[in-house]
Amino acid sequence: MSRLDELVAAARARASSARPLDVRSAPPPRGFKRALLAARGAPLIAEIKRASPSRGAIAPDLDPALLARAYERGGAACLSVLTEPDHFRGSLDDLVRAREATRLPALRKDFIVTPFQLREARAFGADAALLIVAALERAELLDLAALARELGLDVLVEVHGEDELEAAAAARPDLLGINARNLKTFAVDDGTFARLAPAARGIAPLVAESGVKSAADVRALLGAGASALLVGEALASAPDPEAKVRELVEAR
DSSP states (O other): OOOHHHHHHHHHHHTTTTOOOOOSSSOOOOOOHHHHHTSSSEEEEEEEEEEEEEEESSSSOOHHHHHHHHHHHHHSSSSEEOOOSSSSSSOOHHHHHHHHHHOOOOOESSOSSSHHHHHHHHHHTOSSEEEEEGSSSSSHHHHHHHHHHHHHHHEEEEESSSSGHHHHHHHHEEEEESSSSSTTTBBOTTTTTHHHHHHHTTTEEEEEEEEEOOOHHHHHHHTTTEEEEOHHHHTOSSSHHHHHHHHHHHTT
């Protein structure tokens, strides 16, 4: 069983024991895609991330509200909040606290494989949700993308290889993420975005994910066709997250 298989199995198990949710009291969506496309500098999705399977602890004691405000001051267009509890040490409380602390739209980043998790994302205030092609059967992906739209969530569909692009296009995503990290091994291949971008153009605005550490990385990925960048470890582990966000946003 790969790392991804383990994470998906755990996500299904958690969702199977969850209680029904009422999304009618959720705050109105803020427009995740709209905020990215309106960004003045490099469109940055700044991630709140405590840990990862590949690196272990990154910022285990972070305050999601304080970090979100630092990201906003630095010029981030949107937030991404890890909510997976076992390997990333995230929670839905992190999502609530980060979103309430700022005016930025927030993505629920998790291994979303059930309709309940999408309703949960909306109920806890998410403005967008991540769907990973490699974690889902094609029919599941299409059904979840349709439900996300019904709930008012923007959809970031994530791919890791060219063989996943057809399914991604069929889901009609708001944004298409190209992740340089292989979720089966958690190894990063910095050339992934440049290889996939030519075939991915036209599906949706492209988001470069993983491996972004410097202003030079930002310029290279924008030059290769990225419309936005999702940055996690480099920000959450930075001594001054606000300054690090500003460095990347102003690299354009």
